[in-house]
Amino acid sequence: MTKVLMIEDDLELAEIITRYLSAFDIEVTNTDSPYDGLSLIETNKEFKLLILDLTLPEIDGLELIPKIRAASNIPIIISSARDDILDKVMGLERGADDYLPKPYNPRELSARIKAILKRIQPEVQTNTPIFELKLDDMQILFQGKLLDLTMAEFDILKLLIQRKGGVVSREDFIYDSFHIEDESSLKNIDVIISRIRTKISAIDDSQTYIKSVRGIGYQLIL
Structure with missing residues (x-):
């Protein structure tokens, strides 16, 4: 089971994504607090990827990315309803790996997660049978x-x-x-x-x- 952290204050959307990704062997832990999310990243090394909303309470997601990068190199997919090209550019420049504008099909999110993890994870050893x-x-x-x-x-x-x-x-x-x-x-x-x-x-x-x-x-x- 691949463990993914999500920082999303739309709890209904978070529940939909959590249920959908569970069918693909992806376990999602969600928090609506960016600082709680940052703390989880710092203390829990089991998370393989972060899904990050930008419009959050306490601190904007774009401001949170540098703080995350100071603590971890965890892959980040930005999930945001903000369609300003400047937000996308700033997010990627500050260390995000991908940007997915809302609304989107959860299947696309699943595909992007798998593509990123496949790219960063070591290849399966050739002596390991499929x-x-x-x-x-x-x-x-x-x-x-x-x-x-x-x-x-x-x-x-x-x-x-x-x-x-x-x-x-x-x-x-x-x-x-x-x-x-x-x-x-x-x-x-x-x-x-x-x-x-x-x-x-x-x-x-x-x-x-x-x-x-x-x-x-x-x-x-x-």
Whole structure:
């Protein structure tokens, strides 16, 4: 879970963003006090990014940025209804990493957060598998995180992993699984694949890891 701090005095907006980002494995802590936010940054090193409003009580967000930069190099995304180009320029010059004018779709915010974190975080070591199959425990890890799979979903993803990027037909999924009935329609396989994709994308939606092969089945992109 990626921890993000937000300094936003619109509590309704903060709640919407918090709920939305939680679906993408991003945990948001919000405060409407800029000085409380500054204190959290100074004392809590677990926060990976700051979402900062500009129009705040006590101190303007543009004045807060230099104080944050004196204490931390945490990435900052400005989230503001102020559309003056001067505010944007000053925010970036004072140390912000991005500027997102309100109103915006929370999905865009999620994409910008992931883009910034991907840029600043070290690359995953090449010896760390994207998918890790644990047959004894009947578990599958994706990028080191446990996927919450049904038994049918486990069987399908297991076979894709074992084929090491090879194409698996829908019929093979049915014949290989102990948890999918033989009389199940091939369309049921598509439904299960869709559920697996959703669970994978909740961790990383930067690409499609299970590719459809028209007229045949599916292929795992490793």
